[in-house]
Amino acid sequence: MDTIPDDTLELILLHLDSQVSLLRAASTCKRWRRVVAGDAFLHRFGSLHKLPTVAGTYNSSFLRVRPRFVEPSPRNTDVDSVHFSLDFLPDNGITLTRWRINDSHRTLLLLEREHCNKGIRDFIVCEPLTRRHQIIPPPAMASPSYIRGQTFLLGGGSDGMSNFRVLCLVHAGGSSHAFVFCTGASCWRAVNISNHERRYEFIGFASGSIYWHGGDRTVLATDQATAQFSSFLLPHVEGWYPFDAISMLKITVAVGSDGQTRIVLGAGTATLKVLVQAAGGEWALEKSIQLTAAMLDPPLLERRWYFVHGVRGVQSTGTVHIRIHTAGGRRKFSIDLETMEVERLPDMDGAYPTKLPWPPSLHAGNYHA
Structure with a gap:
């Protein structure tokens, strides 16, 4: 050679x-x-090549063990999972510690750590391959119950621990407040939210933004590159009642084949309403999709279902995920908004992908033949 x-x-x-x-x-x-x-x-x-490569996933729930790297990508069966262990993360000698992954982005993980016997909760941003981490206290106004499930890594920066940002949405007294933590900062920075006097719930990622639903026809969007918030009103859609508890579970976002965001609503028991933003900025009905017996078994159509909001980087373009509760347990499906094809999925929550760094660090001894 x-x-x-x-x-x-x-x-x-x-x-x-x-x-x-x-x-x-x-x-x-x-x-x-x-x-x-x-x-x-x-x-x-x-x-x-399509890069960066997904090395595998972490499955997460609020348990007293660190989340584990449990599912190597089929393409990378030679990835050594030992290099993705989280055993380097500190627990400060506290045995009653619960861990959960809130988000992943490229090579980084965002974890939530709760010290049960002290009632203290904080965050850790880490990069498993380099075994680097930073502990982040919650925003000063956030009690432990407020921050759960409302923190995300913001995209738009470079890979790695040298440049990351964390978004935290806090609910207090019927209002929502947003804070951003940046690399090297010692405190959180408050970010203005329009129409903040409501509780916003996460409904998914699409086209570089994080989307939230305000409990009526209000949708909040966070631009991940700028960390700026904007809000808009959805039109009245027949069969979707935004103040109804069931309808509030039937709103999500998807990315169309054209790269534009779609708002998808569940109207009635078996209809999907797909909305797209028109040239003038208003949202309008693009099409309706009728869930039929050919797509799902009739007994499933008769049961209550709701959208499963995709983990970043997992949900395919032009698809939505739904979950149906049956007498035999839960079932999860992917529905293609273009072809109407339905695929049965493993019913797992919190499978967060992690990617290999690109460009690679060729001076690190993290990879072995």
């Missing part, structure tokens, strides 16, 4: 099947590492 010219070696390495294979090749010898580490080569490899 030493007789192969560098340009020929580059062509060979460019056609490796995955990021993991490339990292393994880089560990072969100093010459291969030098070729792989070049900026031009990394740019070409990234253009040819």
